[in-house]
Amino acid sequence: MSTVKPPHRPGRALVPVPRHTAIMLRPADLRRPTRRRLRAWLANAAKLTTSLRTLAINAVVIVGIAVLVAGVWTQIKPRMLVEPVQLPSVLLKDGYKEDGVQRILAGKLESIEQTAFGTVPAPIGRNIDADTRQPDLTIPDTGVSLGQIVQSLRELIKRDQYVTSEIIGSGQMLTFHVTVLDPAQRLLSDDGEAQPPDRLDALITDGAQRALKLGNPYMYASWLSAKERDTCYADPTQCGFPLSGEAYQGIVDNGPSDPFAKWALLALSKIDEDRGDFDLEAEKTKELVNADPAFSWAWYNLGVALTELGCTEQSARAFETALRYDDKTEANYNAAGRRLLDVAARDAANAPDLLRSAVDDFTHALELKPHYQEALINLGLARFAQFAARDAQRASDGTQPVDREAAQALDDAQSTLERAVRLDEAHAARALLGLASVAWAQNRTSDAEQLAHLAHARSDSDPFCSQPFATTLREARGCIVSQPMKRVVTRDATYSGLLLTGGDGQRATRGSTLPSTTLPLRVCAVKFPPESPLTGIAWSGVPAPLMQALP
Numbered sequence: 001m002s003t004v005k006p007p008h009r010p011g012r013a014l015v016p017v018p019r020h021t022a023i024m025l026r027p028a029d030l031r032r033p034t035r036r037r038l039r040a041w042l043a044n045a046a047k048l049t050t051s052l053r054t055l056a057i058n059a060v061v062i063v064g065i066a067v068l069v070a071g072v073w074t075q076i077k078p079r080m081l082v083e084p085v086q087l088p089s090v091l092l093k094d095g096y097k098e099d100g101v102q103r104i105l106a107g108k109l110e111s112i113e114q115t116a117f118g119t120v121p122a123p124i125g126r127n128i129d130a131d132t133r134q135p136d137l138t139i140p141d142t143g144v145s146l147g148q149i150v151q152s153l154r155e156l157i158k159r160d161q162y163v164t165s166e167i168i169g170s171g172q173m174l175t176f177h178v179t180v181l182d183p184a185q186r187l188l189s190d191d192g193e194a195q196p197p198d199r200l201d202a203l204i205t206d207g208a209q210r211a212l213k214l215g216n217p218y219m220y221a222s223w224l225s226a227k228e229r230d231t232c233y234a235d236p237t238q239c240g241f242p243l244s245g246e247a248y249q250g251i252v253d254n255g256p257s258d259p260f261a262k263w264a265l266l267a268l269s270k271i272d273e274d275r276g277d278f279d280l281e282a283e284k285t286k287e288l289v290n291a292d293p294a295f296s297w298a299w300y301n302l303g304v305a306l307t308e309l310g311c312t313e314q315s316a317r318a319f320e321t322a323l324r325y326d327d328k329t330e331a332n333y334n335a336a337g338r339r340l341l342d343v344a345a346r347d348a349a350n351a352p353d354l355l356r357s358a359v360d361d362f363t364h365a366l367e368l369k370p371h372y373q374e375a376l377i378n379l380g381l382a383r384f385a386q387f388a389a390r391d392a393q394r395a396s397d398g399t400q401p402v403d404r405e406a407a408q409a410l411d412d413a414q415s416t417l418e419r420a421v422r423l424d425e426a427h428a429a430r431a432l433l434g435l436a437s438v439a440w441a442q443n444r445t446s447d448a449e450q451l452a453h454l455a456h457a458r459s460d461s462d463p464f465c466s467q468p469f470a471t472t473l474r475e476a477r478g479c480i481v482s483q484p485m486k487r488v489v490t491r492d493a494t495y496s497g498l499l500l501t502g503g504d505g506q507r508a509t510r511g512s513t514l515p516s517t518t519l520p521l522r523v524c525a526v527k528f529p530p531e532s533p534l535t536g537i538a539w540s541g542v543p544a545p546l547m548q549a550l551p
Contacts, residue, residue, distance in 0.1 A: 079160050080215055082106040086166040088174070090197065101204065105165065108208035116222035119229065119267070121297045161215045165207055171197065176207035180214040188214040218260035221247035225267060232274055236467045241271045262288060262295065269301045273308075273470055281305040296326035303335060304472050311524035312342050321528060323361075330368040334375045335472070337361030341382060351389050358382045373423045374476050377431045380417035383409045384437055391441070414438045427478030429459035455480060 082105050084098040091101075162181040167174050173194040180188045190210045195203040213220040225244035232239035248271075251264035258264075265284055272281035282305035288298035303318035316339035323332040337358040344354035362379035365372055387409035394403055417438065420431040432455035439448035458478075459465045465479035474481050 080109065080163060080211075081160055082109065082163045082211075083165075088167055088169055090169075090171045091167065091174075091200075094197075101167075104201075104204055105163075105208055105211075108205055109163075109212060112208055112212055112223050113219055115226050116219045119222045119226045119270075120219070120263075121266070163211050163215065165211070167203070169194065174200070174203055176203050176210075178207050178211045178214070180211060182215065190214060217247065217251055218263060221251065221264065222267065225271065229274060233464060233467075233469075236469070239275050241275070245271055262292065262298075266295075266297055266301060269298075269305075273301065273304055273473075276468055278305045278308040278470075282309065294325045296322045296329070296332065299325065300332060300335060303339065304470055306524065307339065307472060308470055309524065312339070312346065314524050314528075315339050316343050317528050327364075328368070330365040330372055330375065333361045333365035333368070334372065334378060337365070337375075337382065338378050338472075338475075341378070341385060344385065352386075355382055355386050355389065359386070371423060373420050373427065373431075373478070376416055376420035376423065377428075377434065377478070380413045380420060380431065381434050383416060384413035384434060384441075387413060387441065410438060410441060424478070426458075427462075429455045429462075429465070429478050429480050430475065431478070432458060433480055 082102055085101040085105060087096055087098055087101060161183065163178065164181070165176060165178040167176055169175050174197055175194045176192045178190055178192075182188065190213070192203070192206045192210055195206075209220070209223075212223065221244050224247055225241060228241045228244050232241070245268065248264040248267050251258055251260050252268065254261055256262075265288060269281045269284040269288075272278070272284065282302060285298045285302035285305060288295055289302060292298070299318050299322035303315045303322065306312075306315035306318055316336070319332065319336040319339050323336045326332055337360075340354050340358040340361065344351040344358065347354065359379065359382045362375050362382060365375040366379065369375070387406045390403050390406040390409065394406070414435065417431045417434045421428040421435070432451050436448045436451035436455060439445075439451055459480040462477065462479060464477055465474055465481075467474075471481050
């Protein structure tokens, strides 16, 4: 046999390996691959550490920039800046300082806006500050200060208003001249009536009112409505709202281009509510929701109007819609739950589910505002209604064992209503009447009678409870409202007068007495979003225990 030799590769010598010769490896030869792997691992770890350090530094820088941007942004909220007030020599001689009067004017403007905020459903206003130099902060290694950045952004965005004013006159009479430079760089000026020097405070107050009227007509109208609403609630014959009604109407007449037009129309609907013209309130709010279906406050006011007009299911759906578009406002939860109680009282088949939803709504309202007395009262009444429903079911089934869920509901109702009374006894008539129902269910007849007597006495002692205002408004005051007051509403052409006939037949005159009109049934016809949870509910009767549970 011939032997096949391996192919010869040019450039490489063939070295024969002797037979039976072992290849000997030293320990150092075994460690070399391990060292190489270790060095590679250390190199990768160093790269990873460097990357993590870079990421950490970048994160710190990003957080720092975010904090800086947030700080700058908080500084560029719309403001009304009051500049020093120029004073005549007669006041300077008496020791008055321009910056001192400036601070007085800024304080009065802020006080007026705070009053207006009581009637504004959302904080639509400006921060009012005296235009003085604020503490500044220099950004390291840049030579640029935070104040310079803020000022540059302000000049770019143009959101501030500047109030310049001057007191003009001699020693006999003084006039307050005020000028407002708005964000559009328009100069708006107004002069007030002359006042003697001894009425300087009244002169500055009048100047503050006119400055707000020039700078923010909506907040000025809201301030007027707050004053007129106090007058109306104290005397229902004085509910014309002539000044604020005219001011709001002027804003509405500006048309959709005015960002406050829809808020002004909403405010007019609230005036209609206070005047008892609920059909007109419904028409205004339906106009608002048709134009802006997500306008939650319009849905809320529509719910109030529909409640007063007897459109119970529709009002519940209106409040549910308001809640869908704004789930951060406790009033929406409370109103939605309250109307669910009404619907549950008319729908025995769906009452358990409706009552559970109502309890959830009141609970959410209290999470947002823990000391919300009206929501506490409504929660207690809802828990009692759950007890009454289960107790009625147990009686109809002929079963006698104690229902633990019913007992727990009754205990919860009692503790919740007692807590509501402790919050404010002066406005706890509804809570006391609810406790009377609890005592009756516990067979404490004497306590029930005493609590019921005390509840009605407390409600009767509040003059507001006997006035023909909205049911929702009187319930918020803790009044016992068995049913909406029947009334006849007449309207004159000047938007200033109504005639109301209360449930007792006593006539309360508000303005002219034109022939009365019939409330149109079409106000109950409202187009709701298709996802309304109350769609398709059919009322199957009024369970008496539930009606008794809703004082």
